[in-house]
Amino acid sequence: MAIDLNADLGESFGRWTLGDDEAMLDLITSANVACGFHAGDPATIRVTCREAVRRGVRIGAQVGYHDLVGFGRRFIDISLSDLSADILYQIGALDALARSVGGQVSYLKPHGALYNTVVDHEEQAYAVVTAVEAFGRDLPIVGLPGSALLRIAEDHQISTITEYFVDRNYTADGRLVDRRQPDALISDPDEASQRALQAAKEQRADSFCIHGDTVGSVAMAAAVRECLVAAGIEIRPFTSD
Template structure:
Protein backbone atom coordinates (compact mmCIF):
# COMPACT_ATOMS: atom_id res chain seq x y z
CA UNK A 1 0.00 0.00 0.00
CA UNK A 2 1.34 3.45 -0.90
CA UNK A 3 -0.04 6.95 -0.46
CA UNK A 4 0.98 10.21 -2.09
CA UNK A 5 1.28 13.27 0.15
CA UNK A 6 0.53 16.59 -1.53
CA UNK A 7 0.41 20.21 -0.40
CA UNK A 8 -0.42 23.59 -1.92
CA UNK A 9 2.78 25.61 -2.38
CA UNK A 10 4.11 28.67 -4.19
CA UNK A 11 1.38 30.86 -2.75
CA UNK A 12 3.52 33.79 -1.63
CA UNK A 13 3.20 37.01 -3.60
CA UNK A 14 5.93 39.65 -3.70
CA UNK A 15 6.72 40.73 -0.14
CA UNK A 16 3.72 38.80 1.20
CA UNK A 17 5.07 35.46 2.39
CA UNK A 18 2.79 32.49 2.98
CA UNK A 19 3.91 29.15 4.35
CA UNK A 20 7.30 27.44 4.59
CA UNK A 21 7.69 25.80 1.19
CA UNK A 22 11.24 24.44 1.66
CA UNK A 23 10.22 22.66 4.88
CA UNK A 24 7.06 21.25 3.32
CA UNK A 25 9.01 19.97 0.32
CA UNK A 26 11.06 17.78 2.66
CA UNK A 27 7.87 15.97 3.73
CA UNK A 28 5.59 15.67 0.70
CA UNK A 29 5.82 13.76 -2.57
CA UNK A 30 3.72 16.04 -4.80
CA UNK A 31 3.54 19.83 -4.82
CA UNK A 32 0.43 21.63 -6.04
CA UNK A 33 2.14 24.80 -7.20
CA UNK A 34 0.08 27.95 -7.66
CA UNK A 35 -0.09 29.37 -11.17
CA UNK A 36 -0.50 33.11 -10.56
CA UNK A 37 -4.28 33.41 -10.75
CA UNK A 38 -5.15 32.86 -7.09
CA UNK A 39 -1.63 33.29 -5.69
CA UNK A 40 2.04 33.25 -6.60
CA UNK A 41 4.23 35.60 -8.62
CA UNK A 42 6.66 34.36 -11.31
CA UNK A 43 9.76 34.60 -9.13
CA UNK A 44 8.05 32.69 -6.31
CA UNK A 45 6.78 30.00 -8.68
CA UNK A 46 10.20 29.57 -10.26
CA UNK A 47 11.86 29.25 -6.84
CA UNK A 48 9.25 26.71 -5.72
CA UNK A 49 9.74 24.63 -8.86
CA UNK A 50 13.52 24.73 -8.43
CA UNK A 51 13.24 23.56 -4.83
CA UNK A 52 10.78 20.82 -5.79
CA UNK A 53 13.10 19.52 -8.50
CA UNK A 54 16.05 19.50 -6.07
CA UNK A 55 14.03 17.31 -3.68
CA UNK A 56 12.54 15.02 -6.36
CA UNK A 57 9.03 16.24 -5.55
CA UNK A 58 6.52 15.94 -8.40
CA UNK A 59 5.14 19.29 -9.62
CA UNK A 60 1.44 19.77 -10.28
CA UNK A 61 -0.33 22.87 -11.60
CA UNK A 62 -2.83 24.23 -9.11
CA UNK A 63 -5.14 26.21 -11.34
CA UNK A 64 -7.92 28.45 -10.16
CA UNK A 65 -10.19 31.38 -10.81
CA UNK A 66 -8.66 34.76 -11.63
CA UNK A 67 -9.12 35.96 -8.04
CA UNK A 68 -5.96 37.22 -6.34
CA UNK A 69 -7.88 39.37 -3.87
CA UNK A 70 -10.02 36.45 -2.72
CA UNK A 71 -7.23 33.86 -2.85
CA UNK A 72 -9.33 31.90 -5.33
CA UNK A 73 -11.89 31.00 -2.70
CA UNK A 74 -14.81 32.85 -4.30
CA UNK A 75 -16.99 31.40 -7.04
CA UNK A 76 -16.61 33.16 -10.38
CA UNK A 77 -19.38 32.75 -12.94
CA UNK A 78 -16.93 32.60 -15.84
CA UNK A 79 -17.86 31.51 -19.35
CA UNK A 80 -16.76 27.87 -19.83
CA UNK A 81 -14.75 28.64 -22.97
CA UNK A 82 -12.91 31.39 -21.12
CA UNK A 83 -12.27 29.08 -18.17
CA UNK A 84 -10.78 26.46 -20.49
CA UNK A 85 -8.45 29.03 -22.03
CA UNK A 86 -7.40 30.33 -18.62
CA UNK A 87 -6.58 26.84 -17.36
CA UNK A 88 -4.46 26.04 -20.43
CA UNK A 89 -2.71 29.38 -19.91
CA UNK A 90 -1.97 28.61 -16.26
CA UNK A 91 -0.62 25.12 -16.99
CA UNK A 92 1.59 26.42 -19.76
CA UNK A 93 3.06 29.23 -17.68
CA UNK A 94 3.96 26.96 -14.78
CA UNK A 95 5.26 24.23 -17.08
CA UNK A 96 7.64 26.69 -18.74
CA UNK A 97 8.98 27.76 -15.34
CA UNK A 98 9.32 24.15 -14.20
CA UNK A 99 11.14 23.07 -17.38
CA UNK A 100 13.58 25.96 -17.03
CA UNK A 101 14.89 24.31 -13.84
CA UNK A 102 14.78 20.70 -15.01
CA UNK A 103 11.22 19.77 -14.05
CA UNK A 104 7.78 19.68 -15.64
CA UNK A 105 4.12 19.89 -14.73
CA UNK A 106 3.00 16.29 -14.20
CA UNK A 107 -0.64 16.67 -13.11
CA UNK A 108 -3.47 19.15 -12.57
CA UNK A 109 -5.28 20.06 -9.37
CA UNK A 110 -7.96 22.78 -9.29
CA UNK A 111 -7.77 25.18 -6.36
CA UNK A 112 -10.25 26.51 -3.83
CA UNK A 113 -13.64 27.55 -5.13
CA UNK A 114 -12.99 26.01 -8.53
CA UNK A 115 -12.18 22.66 -6.89
CA UNK A 116 -15.46 22.71 -4.98
CA UNK A 117 -17.53 24.09 -7.86
CA UNK A 118 -16.63 21.35 -10.33
CA UNK A 119 -17.76 18.68 -7.90
CA UNK A 120 -21.29 19.38 -9.19
CA UNK A 121 -21.16 22.21 -11.77
CA UNK A 122 -21.48 20.49 -15.15
CA UNK A 123 -20.36 23.31 -17.45
CA UNK A 124 -17.30 24.31 -15.45
CA UNK A 125 -16.35 20.68 -14.89
CA UNK A 126 -16.42 20.14 -18.64
CA UNK A 127 -14.37 23.30 -19.13
CA UNK A 128 -11.62 21.89 -16.91
CA UNK A 129 -11.62 18.61 -18.82
CA UNK A 130 -11.59 20.48 -22.14
CA UNK A 131 -8.42 22.24 -20.97
CA UNK A 132 -6.75 18.90 -20.27
CA UNK A 133 -7.88 17.53 -23.62
CA UNK A 134 -6.54 20.62 -25.36
CA UNK A 135 -3.14 20.54 -23.67
CA UNK A 136 -0.39 18.88 -25.75
CA UNK A 137 0.65 16.48 -22.97
CA UNK A 138 -1.83 14.20 -21.13
CA UNK A 139 -1.99 15.19 -17.47
CA UNK A 140 -3.72 13.27 -14.66
CA UNK A 141 -6.45 15.13 -12.77
CA UNK A 142 -6.47 15.21 -8.96
CA UNK A 143 -9.87 15.71 -7.34
CA UNK A 144 -12.59 14.80 -4.87
CA UNK A 145 -13.93 11.22 -5.09
CA UNK A 146 -17.35 11.13 -6.72
CA UNK A 147 -17.02 14.59 -8.26
CA UNK A 148 -18.52 15.32 -11.64
CA UNK A 149 -15.21 16.53 -13.06
CA UNK A 150 -13.55 13.18 -12.37
CA UNK A 151 -16.44 11.35 -14.03
CA UNK A 152 -16.18 13.50 -17.17
CA UNK A 153 -12.40 13.12 -17.21
CA UNK A 154 -12.64 9.33 -17.00
CA UNK A 155 -15.20 9.29 -19.81
CA UNK A 156 -12.64 11.12 -21.96
CA UNK A 157 -9.74 8.81 -21.20
CA UNK A 158 -7.99 11.10 -18.72
CA UNK A 159 -6.36 9.47 -15.73
CA UNK A 160 -8.04 10.54 -12.50
CA UNK A 161 -6.53 10.49 -9.01
CA UNK A 162 -8.70 10.68 -5.91
CA UNK A 163 -7.78 12.96 -3.02
CA UNK A 164 -8.47 13.04 0.71
CA UNK A 165 -7.92 16.11 2.89
CA UNK A 166 -6.38 15.10 6.20
CA UNK A 167 -6.83 18.57 7.72
CA UNK A 168 -10.42 19.20 6.60
CA UNK A 169 -13.76 17.86 7.83
CA UNK A 170 -16.36 16.40 5.50
CA UNK A 171 -20.15 16.63 5.29
CA UNK A 172 -22.35 13.52 5.40
CA UNK A 173 -22.47 13.82 1.58
CA UNK A 174 -18.66 13.47 1.47
CA UNK A 175 -18.13 17.09 0.47
CA UNK A 176 -15.70 19.44 2.18
CA UNK A 177 -17.17 21.47 5.03
CA UNK A 178 -17.37 25.14 4.04
CA UNK A 179 -14.29 27.02 5.29
CA UNK A 180 -16.55 29.70 6.78
CA UNK A 181 -17.90 27.18 9.31
CA UNK A 182 -16.10 26.70 12.65
CA UNK A 183 -15.55 22.96 12.20
CA UNK A 184 -14.14 23.15 8.67
CA UNK A 185 -10.49 22.74 9.63
CA UNK A 186 -8.62 20.20 11.74
CA UNK A 187 -5.80 21.78 13.73
CA UNK A 188 -4.62 18.88 15.90
CA UNK A 189 -1.78 17.01 14.12
CA UNK A 190 -2.45 13.81 16.07
CA UNK A 191 -6.10 13.79 15.06
CA UNK A 192 -5.06 14.35 11.44
CA UNK A 193 -2.53 11.51 11.67
CA UNK A 194 -5.12 9.09 13.02
CA UNK A 195 -7.52 10.08 10.24
CA UNK A 196 -4.79 9.58 7.65
CA UNK A 197 -3.96 6.07 8.85
CA UNK A 198 -7.61 5.04 8.83
CA UNK A 199 -8.20 6.59 5.40
CA UNK A 200 -5.15 4.77 4.02
CA UNK A 201 -6.34 1.45 5.40
CA UNK A 202 -9.83 2.07 4.00
CA UNK A 203 -8.27 3.08 0.66
CA UNK A 204 -10.49 6.14 0.39
CA UNK A 205 -8.08 7.98 -1.92
CA UNK A 206 -4.73 7.75 -3.68
CA UNK A 207 -3.37 11.09 -2.51
CA UNK A 208 -3.66 12.88 0.83
CA UNK A 209 -3.55 16.68 1.03
CA UNK A 210 -2.27 18.75 3.89
CA UNK A 211 -2.41 22.51 3.39
CA UNK A 212 0.85 24.43 3.41
CA UNK A 213 -0.50 27.87 4.31
CA UNK A 214 -1.44 27.40 7.97
CA UNK A 215 0.88 28.24 10.92
CA UNK A 216 1.12 24.58 11.95
CA UNK A 217 1.42 23.16 8.43
CA UNK A 218 4.93 21.74 8.77
CA UNK A 219 4.20 20.08 12.11
CA UNK A 220 0.97 18.66 10.68
CA UNK A 221 2.71 17.23 7.61
CA UNK A 222 5.59 15.78 9.63
CA UNK A 223 3.26 14.14 12.16
CA UNK A 224 1.10 12.61 9.45
CA UNK A 225 4.05 11.33 7.42
CA UNK A 226 5.67 9.78 10.48
CA UNK A 227 2.42 8.11 11.54
CA UNK A 228 1.80 6.66 8.08
CA UNK A 229 5.34 5.34 7.81
CA UNK A 230 5.21 3.77 11.27
CA UNK A 231 1.93 2.11 10.28
CA UNK A 232 3.74 0.42 7.40
CA UNK A 233 2.27 2.62 4.68
CA UNK A 234 4.65 3.61 1.90
CA UNK A 235 4.83 7.28 0.93
CA UNK A 236 5.25 7.66 -2.82
CA UNK A 237 4.05 9.99 -5.62
CA UNK A 238 1.22 8.84 -7.87
CA UNK A 239 3.20 9.90 -10.96
CA UNK A 240 6.92 9.63 -11.63
Protein backbone atom coordinates in the same frame (compact mmCIF):
# COMPACT_ATOMS: atom_id res chain seq x y z
CA MET B 1 0.19 0.03 0.21
CA ALA B 2 1.40 3.44 -0.93
CA ILE B 3 0.07 6.98 -0.48
CA ASP B 4 1.05 10.26 -2.10
CA LEU B 5 1.31 13.34 0.11
CA ASN B 6 0.55 16.66 -1.54
CA ALA B 7 0.49 20.28 -0.41
CA ASP B 8 -0.39 23.67 -1.92
CA LEU B 9 2.82 25.65 -2.41
CA GLY B 10 4.21 28.66 -4.27
CA GLU B 11 1.48 30.91 -2.89
CA SER B 12 3.67 33.76 -1.64
CA PHE B 13 3.42 37.02 -3.55
CA GLY B 14 6.20 39.60 -3.72
CA ARG B 15 7.15 40.58 -0.16
CA TRP B 16 4.17 38.68 1.27
CA THR B 17 5.16 35.19 2.44
CA LEU B 18 2.65 32.39 2.94
CA GLY B 19 3.66 29.07 4.44
CA ASP B 20 7.06 27.37 4.67
CA ASP B 21 7.55 25.81 1.24
CA GLU B 22 11.12 24.67 1.91
CA ALA B 23 10.12 22.63 4.96
CA MET B 24 7.01 21.20 3.31
CA LEU B 25 8.97 20.05 0.27
CA ASP B 26 11.06 17.83 2.55
CA LEU B 27 7.93 15.99 3.67
CA ILE B 28 5.64 15.67 0.64
CA THR B 29 5.86 13.85 -2.68
CA SER B 30 3.70 16.12 -4.85
CA ALA B 31 3.56 19.93 -4.86
CA ASN B 32 0.42 21.70 -6.04
CA VAL B 33 2.09 24.86 -7.27
CA ALA B 34 0.12 28.09 -7.66
CA CYS B 35 0.02 29.38 -11.23
CA GLY B 36 -0.34 33.11 -10.59
CA PHE B 37 -4.12 33.44 -10.86
CA HIS B 38 -5.12 32.87 -7.22
CA ALA B 39 -1.66 33.34 -5.71
CA GLY B 40 2.05 33.33 -6.48
CA ASP B 41 4.31 35.47 -8.64
CA PRO B 42 6.65 34.22 -11.39
CA ALA B 43 9.83 34.43 -9.28
CA THR B 44 8.24 32.63 -6.33
CA ILE B 45 6.75 29.97 -8.58
CA ARG B 46 10.07 29.35 -10.30
CA VAL B 47 11.93 28.98 -7.00
CA THR B 48 9.27 26.56 -5.76
CA CYS B 49 9.66 24.48 -8.91
CA ARG B 50 13.44 24.48 -8.61
CA GLU B 51 13.32 23.28 -5.01
CA ALA B 52 10.76 20.62 -5.90
CA VAL B 53 12.99 19.32 -8.69
CA ARG B 54 15.97 19.26 -6.33
CA ARG B 55 14.06 17.00 -3.95
CA GLY B 56 12.39 14.81 -6.55
CA VAL B 57 8.93 16.15 -5.68
CA ARG B 58 6.37 16.09 -8.51
CA ILE B 59 5.06 19.44 -9.74
CA GLY B 60 1.33 19.87 -10.23
CA ALA B 61 -0.51 22.84 -11.70
CA GLN B 62 -2.88 24.21 -9.09
CA VAL B 63 -5.20 26.14 -11.34
CA GLY B 64 -7.86 28.49 -10.09
CA TYR B 65 -10.12 31.41 -10.82
CA HIS B 66 -8.47 34.71 -11.78
CA ASP B 67 -8.93 36.10 -8.26
CA LEU B 68 -5.81 37.27 -6.42
CA VAL B 69 -7.82 39.47 -4.06
CA GLY B 70 -10.04 36.59 -2.98
CA PHE B 71 -7.23 34.00 -3.03
CA GLY B 72 -9.32 31.99 -5.48
CA ARG B 73 -11.87 31.15 -2.82
CA ARG B 74 -14.81 32.97 -4.44
CA PHE B 75 -17.00 31.39 -7.11
CA ILE B 76 -16.81 33.12 -10.49
CA ASP B 77 -19.57 32.72 -13.07
CA ILE B 78 -17.46 32.36 -16.21
CA SER B 79 -18.09 30.89 -19.65
CA LEU B 80 -16.77 27.46 -20.56
CA SER B 81 -14.45 28.87 -23.25
CA ASP B 82 -13.02 31.58 -20.98
CA LEU B 83 -12.42 29.19 -18.08
CA SER B 84 -10.82 26.59 -20.33
CA ALA B 85 -8.49 29.23 -21.79
CA ASP B 86 -7.63 30.53 -18.30
CA ILE B 87 -6.70 27.04 -17.15
CA LEU B 88 -4.67 26.28 -20.25
CA TYR B 89 -2.81 29.57 -19.76
CA GLN B 90 -1.96 28.63 -16.18
CA ILE B 91 -0.73 25.14 -17.10
CA GLY B 92 1.49 26.55 -19.85
CA ALA B 93 2.98 29.25 -17.65
CA LEU B 94 3.81 26.82 -14.86
CA ASP B 95 5.21 24.25 -17.27
CA ALA B 96 7.54 26.87 -18.78
CA LEU B 97 8.82 27.89 -15.35
CA ALA B 98 9.20 24.26 -14.29
CA ARG B 99 11.10 23.33 -17.44
CA SER B 100 13.47 26.26 -16.94
CA VAL B 101 14.73 24.53 -13.77
CA GLY B 102 14.70 20.96 -15.09
CA GLY B 103 11.16 19.89 -14.24
CA GLN B 104 7.73 19.77 -15.82
CA VAL B 105 4.07 19.83 -14.88
CA SER B 106 3.05 16.26 -14.02
CA TYR B 107 -0.61 16.66 -13.02
CA LEU B 108 -3.40 19.18 -12.45
CA LYS B 109 -5.44 20.04 -9.38
CA PRO B 110 -8.05 22.80 -9.15
CA HIS B 111 -7.73 25.26 -6.28
CA GLY B 112 -10.18 26.66 -3.77
CA ALA B 113 -13.59 27.63 -5.07
CA LEU B 114 -12.93 26.00 -8.43
CA TYR B 115 -12.11 22.70 -6.70
CA ASN B 116 -15.43 22.78 -4.86
CA THR B 117 -17.39 24.03 -7.85
CA VAL B 118 -16.35 21.21 -10.18
CA VAL B 119 -17.61 18.63 -7.71
CA ASP B 120 -21.10 19.31 -9.07
CA HIS B 121 -20.88 21.99 -11.79
CA GLU B 122 -20.83 20.01 -15.03
CA GLU B 123 -19.92 22.91 -17.35
CA GLN B 124 -16.96 24.15 -15.34
CA ALA B 125 -15.76 20.59 -14.81
CA TYR B 126 -15.88 20.08 -18.57
CA ALA B 127 -13.86 23.29 -19.03
CA VAL B 128 -11.09 21.91 -16.82
CA VAL B 129 -11.01 18.66 -18.79
CA THR B 130 -10.93 20.39 -22.18
CA ALA B 131 -8.02 22.56 -21.01
CA VAL B 132 -6.04 19.44 -20.12
CA GLU B 133 -6.87 17.94 -23.50
CA ALA B 134 -5.78 21.15 -25.27
CA PHE B 135 -2.46 21.09 -23.41
CA GLY B 136 -1.67 18.02 -25.44
CA ARG B 137 0.02 15.94 -22.78
CA ASP B 138 -1.53 13.36 -20.48
CA LEU B 139 -1.90 15.09 -17.13
CA PRO B 140 -3.71 13.19 -14.39
CA ILE B 141 -6.41 15.28 -12.70
CA VAL B 142 -6.68 15.33 -8.92
CA GLY B 143 -10.11 15.78 -7.36
CA LEU B 144 -12.73 14.76 -4.85
CA PRO B 145 -13.98 11.16 -5.12
CA GLY B 146 -17.34 11.04 -6.87
CA SER B 147 -16.97 14.51 -8.36
CA ALA B 148 -18.24 15.57 -11.78
CA LEU B 149 -14.67 16.54 -12.62
CA LEU B 150 -13.25 13.05 -12.19
CA ARG B 151 -16.21 11.41 -13.92
CA ILE B 152 -15.90 13.67 -16.98
CA ALA B 153 -12.13 13.21 -17.03
CA GLU B 154 -12.56 9.43 -17.06
CA ASP B 155 -15.09 9.75 -19.88
CA HIS B 156 -12.35 11.56 -21.83
CA GLN B 157 -9.76 8.87 -21.03
CA ILE B 158 -7.82 11.18 -18.73
CA SER B 159 -6.20 9.61 -15.65
CA THR B 160 -7.78 10.57 -12.34
CA ILE B 161 -6.40 10.74 -8.81
CA THR B 162 -8.72 10.73 -5.82
CA GLU B 163 -7.83 12.98 -2.89
CA TYR B 164 -8.45 13.10 0.85
CA PHE B 165 -7.86 16.20 2.99
CA VAL B 166 -6.33 15.32 6.35
CA ASP B 167 -6.74 18.90 7.60
CA ARG B 168 -10.38 19.44 6.61
CA ASN B 169 -13.67 18.12 7.91
CA TYR B 170 -16.28 16.59 5.62
CA THR B 171 -20.05 16.80 5.40
CA ALA B 172 -22.24 13.70 5.55
CA ASP B 173 -22.37 13.56 1.74
CA GLY B 174 -18.58 13.63 1.34
CA ARG B 175 -18.14 17.32 0.52
CA LEU B 176 -15.71 19.61 2.30
CA VAL B 177 -17.16 21.65 5.15
CA ASP B 178 -17.32 25.31 4.12
CA ARG B 179 -14.27 27.21 5.36
CA ARG B 180 -16.56 29.80 6.92
CA GLN B 181 -17.81 27.20 9.40
CA PRO B 182 -16.00 26.93 12.75
CA ASP B 183 -15.36 23.19 12.37
CA ALA B 184 -14.03 23.33 8.80
CA LEU B 185 -10.32 23.11 9.60
CA ILE B 186 -8.27 20.61 11.60
CA SER B 187 -5.11 21.94 13.23
CA ASP B 188 -4.11 19.18 15.66
CA PRO B 189 -1.29 17.01 14.19
CA ASP B 190 -2.32 13.93 16.18
CA GLU B 191 -5.92 14.15 14.99
CA ALA B 192 -4.77 14.66 11.40
CA SER B 193 -2.42 11.67 11.67
CA GLN B 194 -5.13 9.34 12.92
CA ARG B 195 -7.50 10.54 10.22
CA ALA B 196 -4.84 9.89 7.60
CA LEU B 197 -4.10 6.42 8.94
CA GLN B 198 -7.78 5.47 8.97
CA ALA B 199 -8.29 6.84 5.47
CA ALA B 200 -5.28 4.87 4.23
CA LYS B 201 -6.56 1.64 5.78
CA GLU B 202 -9.95 2.21 4.17
CA GLN B 203 -8.27 3.10 0.85
CA ARG B 204 -10.35 6.25 0.54
CA ALA B 205 -8.00 8.07 -1.83
CA ASP B 206 -4.76 7.94 -3.80
CA SER B 207 -3.34 11.18 -2.42
CA PHE B 208 -3.61 12.99 0.93
CA CYS B 209 -3.51 16.78 1.06
CA ILE B 210 -2.18 19.12 3.74
CA HIS B 211 -2.70 22.80 2.98
CA GLY B 212 0.53 24.78 3.04
CA ASP B 213 -1.26 27.78 4.55
CA THR B 214 -2.83 25.83 7.41
CA VAL B 215 -1.57 26.87 10.86
CA GLY B 216 1.15 24.39 11.87
CA SER B 217 1.13 22.72 8.47
CA VAL B 218 4.78 21.59 8.66
CA ALA B 219 4.30 19.89 12.04
CA MET B 220 1.11 18.31 10.73
CA ALA B 221 2.78 17.01 7.57
CA ALA B 222 5.65 15.57 9.61
CA ALA B 223 3.27 13.85 12.01
CA VAL B 224 1.12 12.43 9.21
CA ARG B 225 4.13 11.12 7.31
CA GLU B 226 5.63 9.56 10.44
CA CYS B 227 2.35 7.90 11.36
CA LEU B 228 1.83 6.41 7.91
CA VAL B 229 5.41 5.16 7.61
CA ALA B 230 5.23 3.59 11.09
CA ALA B 231 2.16 1.68 9.91
CA GLY B 232 4.13 0.27 6.98
CA ILE B 233 2.60 2.54 4.36
CA GLU B 234 4.97 3.71 1.63
CA ILE B 235 5.02 7.42 0.83
CA ARG B 236 5.54 7.93 -2.90
CA PRO B 237 4.23 10.13 -5.73
CA PHE B 238 1.33 8.89 -7.86
CA THR B 239 3.07 10.04 -11.04
CA SER B 240 6.42 9.14 -12.55
CA ASP B 241 8.25 11.72 -14.70
